Amino acid sequence: MEKPGKIALPKGKLGVLLPGMGAVSTTFMAGVELVRKGKAQPVGSLTQLSTIRLGKRTDARSPLIKKFVPLSDLKDLVFGGWDIFKDNAYQAASKAGVLSEKDLEKVKPFLSGISPMRAAFDREYVKRLDSTHVKKGKNKYDLATQIKDDIENFRKTKRVSRLVTCWCGSTEVFIKPEEVHSTPEKFVEAMKANHPAIAPSMLYAWASVTSGVPFANGAPNLTVDIPAIQQLALEHNVAICGKDFKTGQTMMKTVLAPAFKARMLGLDGWYSTNILGNRDGEVLDDPGSFKTKEESKLGALEYILQPQLYPMLYGKVFHKVRINYYPPRGDNKEGWDNIDIFGWLGYPMQIKVDFLCRDSILAAPIVLDLVLFLDLAQRAGMRGIQEWLSFYFKSPMTAPDLYPEHDLFIQLMKLKNTLRWMMGEDLITHLGQEYYD
Numbered sequence: 001m002e003k004p005g006k007i008a009l010p011k012g013k014l015g016v017l018l019p020g021m022g023a024v025s026t027t028f029m030a031g032v033e034l035v036r037k038g039k040a041q042p043v044g045s046l047t048q049l050s051t052i053r054l055g056k057r058t059d060a061r062s063p064l065i066k067k068f069v070p071l072s073d074l075k076d077l078v079f080g081g082w083d084i085f086k087d088n089a090y091q092a093a094s095k096a097g098v099l100s101e102k103d104l105e106k107v108k109p110f111l112s113g114i115s116p117m118r119a120a121f122d123r124e125y126v127k128r129l130d131s132t133h134v135k136k137g138k139n140k141y142d143l144a145t146q147i148k149d150d151i152e153n154f155r156k157t158k159r160v161s162r163l164v165t166c167w168c169g170s171t172e173v174f175i176k177p178e179e180v181h182s183t184p185e186k187f188v189e190a191m192k193a194n195h196p197a198i199a200p201s202m203l204y205a206w207a208s209v210t211s212g213v214p215f216a217n218g219a220p221n222l223t224v225d226i227p228a229i230q231q232l233a234l235e236h237n238v239a240i241c242g243k244d245f246k247t248g249q250t251m252m253k254t255v256l257a258p259a260f261k262a263r264m265l266g267l268d269g270w271y272s273t274n275i276l277g278n279r280d281g282e283v284l285d286d287p288g289s290f291k292t293k294e295e296s297k298l299g300a301l302e303y304i305l306q307p308q309l310y311p312m313l314y315g316k317v318f319h320k321v322r323i324n325y326y327p328p329r330g331d332n333k334e335g336w337d338n339i340d341i342f343g344w345l346g347y348p349m350q351i352k353v354d355f356l357c358r359d360s361i362l363a364a365p366i367v368l369d370l371v372l373f374l375d376l377a378q379r380a381g382m383r384g385i386q387e388w389l390s391f392y393f394k395s396p397m398t399a400p401d402l403y404p405e406h407d408l409f410i411q412l413m414k415l416k417n418t419l420r421w422m423m424g425e426d427l428i429t430h431l432g433q434e435y436y437d
């Protein structure tokens with residue numbers, strides 16, 4: 001791929017469109033506003049806190065990423081979204097119960113001013129939710145066209161110069177790629193025919209991409225992971241990425257598994273279980289939505305361990321993932337892992353990981369980084385799948401014949417090297433021979 005030419009500067013306001021204004025979205029928006037007011041720190045966000053090394057280790061050049069690449073400033077972000085419930089962002093955040101009342105009070109007027117647009121929704125795809133704030137239309141194509149109108153209205157009334165969409169809606173039932181997803185034409189026909197393989201999230205993706213708006217997919221839904229939308233992204237010069245934010249348990253998995261493989265330690269089994277009590281947990285209690293999440297969570301180990309290359313070490317791994325809805329915990333998930341490994345001469349050992357995490361606290365900075373990086377990619381003329389953003393996803397999207405890279409630190413290297421490449425700096429290979437010449 002050709003190196004991007006001059007990257008357009010982030011002039012004017014950047015609109016952030018969020019289908020799904022639940023726990024993650026509201027924690028993200030409230031957090032950005034708290035940071036803008038100087039009342040909190042953007043912990044967990046690379047775009048705000050991380051530096052990037054340039055040149056040799058002896059050069060002492062490590063600017064902040066946000067000083068190195070032309071990112072939009074937080075003050076220029078303007079928010080909007082859709083939800084199947086009418087609650088404004090303050091009410092939704094209060095119900096989600098992630099942030100304290102004290103923190104929410106500080107941003108109450110700001111959050112109260114963000115009300116969701118009516119959603120495109122169908123209970124067939126998220127069985128545990130009963131909607132009260134949805135669009136009516138004669139078919140799915142009609143609904144998708146209404147979303148396009150929403151996007152244009154938002155663009156005009158908020159006077160934004162650019163937009164990014166990040167799906168923060170619920171996990172839908174498991175859908176496999178089908179013929180109707182294969183081309184943009186078949187996709188439109190299928191929307192008009194109300195084909196069951198066209199899920200609501202795909203309507204938002206189609207509307208965004210055909211409106212020239214980049215799209216990130218935070219859920220494990222198929223959404224933009226289909227040829228029709230990918231082709232449209234190329235035709236409309238739009239950047240897309242997905243899928244499923246990599247936050248708690250899978251983040252730990254993609255740190256630990258590469259360590260075992262790096263040291264050629266074997267693995268017999270990995271049992272992962274989760275308890276969580278938020279709306280996401282309730283949705284995932286439905287077997288159809290769980291299946292979508294399960295597929296996403298199971299993939300990482302297989303790709304990292306490469307059992308086909310190391311059958312003796314990884315040929316018989318028993319990998320199980322469970323998610324249990326447990327209301328008392330709310331958004332404070334507990335992800336518990338039992339890992340059975342073996343070492344020298346096959347002697348067994350065990351590792352236990354108990355991650356008492358806060359789901360949306362981990363996800364919010366990911367939404368911020370994805371929004372800012374997708375906008376950057378868009379201004380740099382990078383279109384289609386943005387594999388360099390794999391760092392943020394449980395099931396990274398790739399070109400059809402490529403396997404995804406799951407190792408968190410390879411993903412980080414890929415991300416930082418892409419930024420260096422975009423800005424015409426040398427890539428860092430970690431060879432290091434030059435220091436000994």
Ligand SMILES: NC(=O)c1ccc[n+]([C@@H]2O[C@H](COP(=O)([O-])OP(=O)(O)OC[C@H]3O[C@@H](n4cnc5c(N)ncnc54)[C@H](O)[C@@H]3O)[C@@H](O)[C@H]2O)c1
Pocket residue numbers: 019020021022023024025082083084085096119120121122126129167168169170171200201218219220244245246247248278279280283359360362363
């Ligand atoms: N928090 C994390 O750590 C994490 C990690 C990976 C993925 N995710 C995914 O991110 C998504 C959001 O998570 P959350 O905790 O905010 O869930 P949530 O249930 O609090 O919010 C999702 C919102 O989406 C709305 N919604 C559902 N279908 C919709 C539609 N068709 N159009 C518009 N709105 C719709 C729901 O009403 C709800 O308010 C989920 O799919 C979740 O699986 C979250």
